[in-house]
Amino acid sequence: MNSRYNDFFFSLLIIAALILIPMIGVGVLGLKFLFGVIIPYGALAVFIIGLIYRMVNWARSPQPFKIPTTCGQQKSLPWIKRSRLESPASTFEVGLRMFFEVFLFRSLFRNLRADLEGKKLIYGSAKFLWLGAMLFHLGFLIIILRHLRFFVYPVPEFVNILEKVDGFFQISFPTLYLSDLLILLGLSFLLLRRLFDAKVNYISYASDYFPLLLIISIVITGILMRVIIKPDIFAIKHYAIKLATFKPIIPEAPLGVLFYVHLFLVSSLAMYFPFSKLVHMIGVFFSPTRNMANDNRMKRHVNPWDYPVKYTTYAEWQEKFRDVMEEAGMPIDEEWVKEAQKQT
Amino acid sequence: MSKLPKPEDLIKDVNLHKMPAQPWMDVKPEFKAGRYLYAVEPQVMEDLGKPHLGKWQPYDEKWPLPEDWKERILKAIRDRMERFRSFKLFMDICVRCGACADKCHYFLGSGDPKNMPVLRAELIRSIIKGEFSFFGKLFGRLAGARPLTEEVIKEWYYYFYQCTECRRCSVFCPYGIDTAEVTIIMREILHELGIALDWAMKPVRFSHFIGNHIGLQPHTIKENIEFLLGDIAEITGLNIEVPINKKGAEVLFVTPSADFFAEPGIYTFMGYVLLFHHIGLDYTISTYASEGGNFGFFNTLELAKKLHGKIYEEAKRLKVKWIIGGECGHMWRVWHQYHNTWFGPFDYLEVPKSPITGTVFDHARDHKAVHICEFTADLIAHGKLNIDPSRNDHLVITFHDSCNTSRGMGIFEEPRFIIKNVCNNFVEMPENTIREKTFCCGSGSGLNADEYMEMRMRGGFPRANAVEFVHKNYGVNTLSCICAIDRAVLPTLMKYWVPGVEVAGVHELVGNALIMEGEKKRTTDLRYRPLKGMEEEV
Ligand code: HEM
Ligand code: SF4
Numbered sequence: 001m002n003s004r005y006n007d008f009f010f011s012l013l014i015i016a017a018l019i020l021i022p023m024i025g026v027g028v029l030g031l032k033f034l035f036g037v038i039i040p041y042g043a044l045a046v047f048i049i050g051l052i053y054r055m056v057n058w059a060r061s062p063q064p065f066k067i068p069t070t071c072g073q074q075k076s077l078p079w080i081k082r083s084r085l086e087s088p089a090s091t092f093e094v095g096l097r098m099f100f101e102v103f104l105f106r107s108l109f110r111n112l113r114a115d116l117e118g119k120k121l122i123y124g125s126a127k128f129l130w131l132g133a134m135l136f137h138l139g140f141l142i143i144i145l146r147h148l149r150f151f152v153y154p155v156p157e158f159v160n161i162l163e164k165v166d167g168f169f170q171i172s173f174p175t176l177y178l179s180d181l182l183i184l185l186g187l188s189f190l191l192l193r194r195l196f197d198a199k200v201n202y203i204s205y206a207s208d209y210f211p212l213l214l215i216i217s218i219v220i221t222g223i224l225m226r227v228i229i230k231p232d233i234f235a236i237k238h239y240a241i242k243l244a245t246f247k248p249i250i251p252e253a254p255l256g257v258l259f260y261v262h263l264f265l266v267s268s269l270a271m272y273f274p275f276s277k278l279v280h281m282i283g284v285f286f287s288p289t290r291n292m293a294n295d296n297r298m299k300r301h302v303n304p305w306d307y308p309v310k311y312t313t314y315a316e317w318q319e320k321f322r323d324v325m326e327e328a329g330m331p332i333d334e335e336w337v338k339e340a341q342k343q344t
Numbered sequence: 345m346s347k348l349p350k351p352e353d354l355i356k357d358v359n360l361h362k363m364p365a366q367p368w369m370d371v372k373p374e375f376k377a378g379r380y381l382y383a384v385e386p387q388v389m390e391d392l393g394k395p396h397l398g399k400w401q402p403y404d405e406k407w408p409l410p411e412d413w414k415e416r417i418l419k420a421i422r423d424r425m426e427r428f429r430s431f432k433l434f435m436d437i438c439v440r441c442g443a444c445a446d447k448c449h450y451f452l453g454s455g456d457p458k459n460m461p462v463l464r465a466e467l468i469r470s471i472i473k474g475e476f477s478f479f480g481k482l483f484g485r486l487a488g489a490r491p492l493t494e495e496v497i498k499e500w501y502y503y504f505y506q507c508t509e510c511r512r513c514s515v516f517c518p519y520g521i522d523t524a525e526v527t528i529i530m531r532e533i534l535h536e537l538g539i540a541l542d543w544a545m546k547p548v549r550f551s552h553f554i555g556n557h558i559g560l561q562p563h564t565i566k567e568n569i570e571f572l573l574g575d576i577a578e579i580t581g582l583n584i585e586v587p588i589n590k591k592g593a594e595v596l597f598v599t600p601s602a603d604f605f606a607e608p609g610i611y612t613f614m615g616y617v618l619l620f621h622h623i624g625l626d627y628t629i630s631t632y633a634s635e636g637g638n639f640g641f642f643n644t645l646e647l648a649k650k651l652h653g654k655i656y657e658e659a660k661r662l663k664v665k666w667i668i669g670g671e672c673g674h675m676w677r678v679w680h681q682y683h684n685t686w687f688g689p690f691d692y693l694e695v696p697k698s699p700i701t702g703t704v705f706d707h708a709r710d711h712k713a714v715h716i717c718e719f720t721a722d723l724i725a726h727g728k729l730n731i732d733p734s735r736n737d738h739l740v741i742t743f744h745d746s747c748n749t750s751r752g753m754g755i756f757e758e759p760r761f762i763i764k765n766v767c768n769n770f771v772e773m774p775e776n777t778i779r780e781k782t783f784c785c786g787s788g789s790g791l792n793a794d795e796y797m798e799m800r801m802r803g804g805f806p807r808a809n810a811v812e813f814v815h816k817n818y819g820v821n822t823l824s825c826i827c828a829i830d831r832a833v834l835p836t837l838m839k840y841w842v843p844g845v846e847v848a849g850v851h852e853l854v855g856n857a858l859i860m861e862g863e864k865k866r867t868t869d870l871r872y873r874p875l876k877g878m879e880e881e882v
């Protein structure tokens with residue numbers, strides 16, 4: 001079968017397996033220490049070591065040329081209005097550009113949609129990708145920050161505030177956070193887009209569906225725990241703080257298999273992270289078309305592996321054309337030829 | 345050569361929202377006439393001391409790849425990953441969001457999914473995963489991985505020469521992934537086996553051995569210039585001289601060699617000459633460093649560096665103080681983003697300072713090369729030019745931003761400022777098709793060969809479509825630009841898609857408008873077309 005949805009279904013299958021593993025492992029076999037301590041620690045180690053490896057690997061590879069993509073007016077004559085953000089000429093301006101890229105997805109915000117109507121190309125605004133990506137990433141960030149309350153004691157004030165704001169719209173009881181809904185909205189949009197937008201579907205692999213489905217599963221198991229099953233928060237907190245302070249315990253109170261599923265999915269995400277496209281989180285900071293200043297003619301960029309390349313020197317060239325040049329009455333430069341000879 | 349379909353038919357089959365039923369990895373490259381360029385003649389590579397595959401053509405069923413082709417390619421890939429952070433990173437972080445998908449002019453004009461920048465890059469990304477990554481090998485296609493086969497080499501040849509390195513995709517990518525950079529590197533990798541374009545390599549040989557891409561010998565350049573000066577004399581009544589190889593001049597002026605001999609570049613050249621005469625600039629042209637453009641860049645970065653060493657030896661030999669570069673797109677991408685790294689530091693030159701206005705070009709303080717539009721804009725801003733914009737009243741002008749000067753340099757306002765000062769009728773094309781979002785001419789980066797005409801017309805379609813809009817709505821009849829390749833290829837594109845629009849360099853418009861001291865009454869522009877209101881007198 002050659003369906004456009006194969007890769008999606010394969011990812012779904014993997015997700016199902018990832019859910020089944022802790023269900024059997026904890027629910028049936030009772031391997032709480034494995035799933036509650038060993039795997040989370042292992043995942044964390046893979047995550048951290050993997051990301052550091054990627055980072056060092058990028059940082060150590062040289063960037064031979066200064067190749068910013070200039071999306072705005074360069075700095076040239078003083079009376080010409082220039083774009084500090086899109087054609088940054090200093091480190092500070094590069095910083096600004098990066099800030100807008102990383103936190104506001106500025107380049108994605110430019111997105112357009114091209115349509116062919118008969119013989120006419122029409123460009124429409126297409127901000128939904130930006131919106132979906134923002135909802136998802138912002139939601140993700142807020143959720144991670146909110147989780148700090150499990151791991152840090154006393155709970156930092158900003159986490160409390162965040163939680164209050166996030167839970168301000170009392171949607172259900174107990175509170176369903178706004179960020180949970182928004183991230184689901186964002187993720188669903190990104191997923192549907194991958195399934196039903198012909199172009200995006202065509203370029204998608206299982207490895208593109210998988211992270212989306214994995215994060216969706218994490219969010220859903222999280223919400224389920226909170227809203228429906230209500231596991232023993234106190235016990236989880238106790239366990240999490242012990243975990244964070246490297247004095248792991250096997251949770252005494254029965255935490256429910258759902259908790260272990262949630263935890264295992266998070267561990268899977270952490271382990272998958274360094275080996276996948278998710279490294280764009282770190283990679284974006286290294287992108288030479290965005291993090292270099294457009295000051296090429298002001299400041300020389302050095303290529304560490306530069307090597308000399310032989311070119312046709314003036315002396316060689318003149319020798320070749322001596323006759324025609326003399327005939328045309330063009331000056332012959334013996335002086336330079338001698339000088340050049342001396343130099344070599 | 346295949347027959348080019350009529351404009352009405354060319355893009356009939358293009359559907360931007362429908363993809364083939366087969367996954368892209370199963371679609372084999374098919375060398376359709378008009379959509380690929382011929383392979384390089386072996387002698388060209390011999391002369392340059394480069395490897396080659398002997399006599400072959402892309403449509404050959406079996407390519408004469410050397411026995412160890414696979415090891416060599418894999419080694420070349422590894423080598424580039426080590427030497428280019430850009431390449432390695434771009435291979436690592438694409439999330440396949442598709443933001444770049446419909447930004448490429450070749451996709452918009454062909455509907456071929458492998459012309460979506462993301463898939464173009466996947467053509468190599470999939471190999472890196474499939475050959476070097478454990479998980480890639482394990483999961484294969486599910487992880488977007490596949491093995492390297494001879495078919496893949498063919499596919500690379502086809503699609504990395506269906507990219508003009510225009511960087512439009514890079515503007516829209518959330519991580520700035522620049523498929524142009526990927527293409528540059530992939531062409532290098534193909535070169536390691538000796539796989540290259542005839543059209544892109546012959547100019548390299550000429551540039552290397554003779555000094556410019558068309559192989560003009562020094563006396564011919566001189567003759568050509570004298571011929572153009574004859575035209576200037578006829579049109580303006582002035583006898584102007586152009587200093588050639590003059591030692592001790594203040595400025596070395598380097599421009600793409602097409603400006604010496606090819607229409608409509610020659611009119612741009614006449615504009616430069618009139619301008620320099622008008623302000624009494626102490627400058628010289630060189631017959632040794634007679635090519636500002638760089639065809640090496642379309643092949644490998646090493647070849648690019650090889651060709652432009654001449655400019656700086658010439659600057660030393662002639663003992664000039666600084667350099668002005670003429671109107672050209674990829675030339676300025678190379679000058680602006682690469683020269684300082686390759687050829688600097690330039691301590692034998694001085695920080696450019698306009699002898700007319702006293703302006704110090706501080707933004708070029710290290711590289712010491714100034715774009716002619718920066719130079720001219722400064723002159724106009726200081727009121728140093730005597731201009732009659734009504735001499736361009738027979739023209740309704742729009743401006744095409746060249747990809748390279750736009751997205752690889754950021755020169756947008758200078759040419760616009762000049763145009764608005766030297767003519768009265770200027771109209772912008774639609775917003776999404778200009779400045780950093782500008783569309784390629786469809787023939788850049790060494791792809792302007794005749795045998796490639798269908799693809800050129802397809803790739804140029806988005807640009808032409810925008811010109812058509814201003815042509816129909818505002819009567820635009822002149823497409824101005826600051827690029828020699830544009831001047832070479834846009835006339836063909838216009839003839840095909842938007843008949844009635846001519847192509848002109850910005851300094852041609854300057855030349856038309858300049859009121860020269862001692863000139864006779866002008867009745868025609870630099871192309872011998874009557875000025876507005878002078879139709880009777882010509
Ligand atoms: C914890 C950190 C991050 C995670 C887990 C993450 C995850 C993801 C995932 C899974 C996608 C794919 C969405 C899809 O398949 O459609 C994605 C896309 C994207 N990410 Fe991130 N990301 C992270 C950080 C960042 C950062 C710091 C940026 C800043 C530039 C960023 C920018 C984007 C953008 C622009 C997209 C494209 C939208 C899309 O594909 O739908 N991400 N990210
Ligand atoms: S826009 Fe960038 S990240 Fe998105 S598919 Fe294109 S290259 Fe990949």
Ligand code: SF4
Pocket residue numbers: 447448449450459460461464506507508509510511512513514523524527
């Ligand atoms: S650089 Fe230009 S031609 Fe190449 S893939 Fe990107 S948009 Fe297309």
